[in-house]
Amino acid sequence: MSSIDGGKFGDNESGCSSTDMEEIDSFPIFKDAVVSIAQQTLAPVELVLSVVLSVVSLVCQYLIDVRRPWGSLGPVSLMIFSIALSGERKTAIEDIAVKALRAFEKKRKLSDSQKIREWSVLLELWEKQKKKIQKKMLDESLTLSSYKQLESDLLVHAKSEPARPPMFKMTHQDVTAAALSKALAQDCPSAALFTSEGDIALRGVVNQVGMMNALWSGSGLEVGRAYSGDFSLADVRFSIGVGVQPRVFEDYLERKGELGKASGFFARSLIFYPESTQGTRFIEGEVRVDLSRYEKRIEELLEENVKKFDSRDASKSVVGFSAEASEELIWLHNKIEREMRVGGSYERARDHASKLVENISRVAALLHFFESGGTEISLSELSSAEKIVMGCSVMYKGLFSFSPQVVTDADALISWLQSRCDSPLFRRTKRNDVLQRGPAALRRATRLNRAVDYLVEKGRVKEVVYGRVAEIELI
Template sequence: MLTLLVKSETKTSSSKTMTIEQNELEIKNNPHQSIKWGQPIPLSPILAPDCPYPVEALPSIVRKAVVDYQQYGQQPLPLIACSALANMSLSCQSLANVARDNYLISPVSLYFLIASGSGTRKTAADNVFSKAARHWETLIRKRREPEVLSALTQHQVWQMEKDSLFSQIKRATYTGEDSDYAKEMLDELIHQEPEIPLQPTLYFEDATQEALAIHLAQGWPSASLWSDEAGIILGSHSMQGNPTRFVALLNRLWDGKTFTAHRKTTQGFTIENRRLTLNLMMQPLILQQLTKQASGISRQSGFLARCLMAYPANSMGNRFYQEPPASLHSLTHYEQRVTACLNQSEQLSHQGCIQLPLLKMSMAAKQQWILFFNAVEAGLKPQGQWVDVVDFASKAAENTARLAALFHLFEGRHGDIGVEHTENAIEIISWHLQEARRIMPTETVSLQFSDALKLMDWFIEKNIRSTTLRTIQQLSPLRDKIKRDQAVELLVEHNQIRIVKSGSKTMVEVNPRAFKV
């Protein structure tokens, strides 16, 4: 029997559970009762509150910049911290690899997926913490412009000489003349192709899978897929047309493995020794679509598990205006470190991130990392702490090593990764693992919310303002009575619909605010 949650308007705002029949009886006994519609609650299986972000675990330079800016910008702390860490990843990812042991070696790049609604000032935070890297990109491009123009001219001359030799060989083939000399000249010329200096392109937003792949294969070997409106990327033609291929590319880049693109009409290319940071901030609805089983990015692909996820609580309603500080010295220090790290990557070439130094953990740091590894593994047992997020837990230890390496690099340390950086990385990755468990619904809950979303989409698409339970079962995507009842219950609980009595009929009314004006 379908059970609905009905709020009673009393001083204590108490609530009681009622069946459909009980709800009908109450309406019948109060025929003149008028219930005003409230704001619909977004459909989300995320019920538990988020844990406080471990800001004290951030490196001193990063922590001070994050805390100082948060006092002015008043965005959720995890949102700001993830933006700062993503820029740290971008600035350091071409400087080293990290080794967990002699066989487990990986890049230090990180992927972030942040859910944040409209009005949370996520764009402002992103602009602040990416300012230094964007400025560095512009500065280097301007500095190299004369050299690039000269190289392009030399390449045009080289191309004309090559075309001329091809023409001579072609003409000699038709006339029967000797072309050996022209062939020798061409063979020598082929190995003298002028190299055009690379210009850094660090940020990609509205990029198709192919555009990103081509740039990484032929352009600057260290970049980021970065957007404060991830719907632009996740709704792109390449993602909709072939999501599996796009996800495969992102997975290979995170792993630091070679990716070969084969084409039907033109020559293929290979992506090798490249590094990518990912920082996507999205509306909560987009995150929900990602977690739906029917989505192109399924959990089975392994993409979401590679990401550090966060869904910070909304701070709107408490962000009263205050004048900005005259200066934020801590932010200046952060920007100086970003610039210094990027300067070390200025000599990157077409060969990519090759012969990178290999960072290892000190013995004490390795012991702490092993304890964390084993603790997470123990939580994968039946009824264990991480049994609902096995995929995320399986990547936690590797993400910890990557983050510890980034702390080491960003602070300009030498030698092995220390125990302090490792312990701090464990604390932050543990927080993200808790977030994944809070955000990602279990399979049963996910299906129930997916069904509720399907039903709500049907109401909106068909412009159905009022209908019956029987009509829903006959015409909606949910023909199964149990699924229908579960979906209706969720929609009532979230103020998306309500059950009302109309004559002898029990009607389902849809909240008018759910329809776009």
């Protein structure tokens, strides 16, 4: 990838642009929050939307699952990456969007910390009693029966070890995979990685793509660590909301992009990359914003989370689709499936395409439940979720289709084609001829396919198919 070119979120008919916010009119509380924060920060609306959607994912993910019309039931957690230049006010957006969440966590931490202090005292007393029994067992004058009694006392005492009270901590910023595993297993089983400093996340826990994929799917995970111990991450929920600068993201793709793509990690993610508003952020007067409805709803959902957390209740409400929405989602699934055929728009992004409907249903369920607490998604709500996710799909295809190697291969291919097709009347070459006689690096179908995709995207070539014969034509 020679460079990452910024693009407007939803630069096609499937997207939701900054001037087209009526597309999310079905979600008034969510929309008002997005618009208000955008007005306050003068940041790109799509960037604000991505951050607020991350917050919604976190506060709802432990309360609901989504059931699709064909019966599959699963989590609603999201993995969101927001790519934006330095100075785009990512941190300011996050500070506003998560203000109620941070305040709630801070208040809860005070009571949890008191419980931890009380537990520490009880644990100290327990340890002293344990050592007291062990000391008695060292007495060489003990009879066998006395020793056996002390041994029995020690076993009984072991069962009375005071359990450490779990901490209600839902947000993490700079965390290792081991620390995250421990937190999800021992403390709050629903959490999110929130940071506007994406370089920290990309160097850290996000590198554990297998773990991230398992948490996203809700399939459960057994984690074994030499120092932190073994943890069973069953029925946990985890979201990602990371803001990252283009250069940092580009560097990450050059180092680990193929791993993330091959593992399906990025295919599961929603990628936002809005146009910059820098240079247009003129202040025209006082801006009054009202986030009271948004913050009230966040607090209501956090109270529900705490109630379930304190009772260790892992049950979830099931959000489904209305009859009309079910019919539409099935149609959409089949449409995307057809595009995964040879020649389809998702032919070489099948891993990504296979997750689109799942992400659409997750977004629809999250926003529906956030607005009303209901359990039946309407057709208009589904349509709004579709536009958000399909806009991210445009970004995915633009960012992850072409690595630096692809650009090099494309340059080699175009040079070879131009030298071979030097006549205005002879502009086509059979794909098999390239595989057999073309540049050595392109005699593998996977490398050739990516190079051709890149050149098609850039308008340098087009593909022509006659029956079973595929040809590449210079434009």
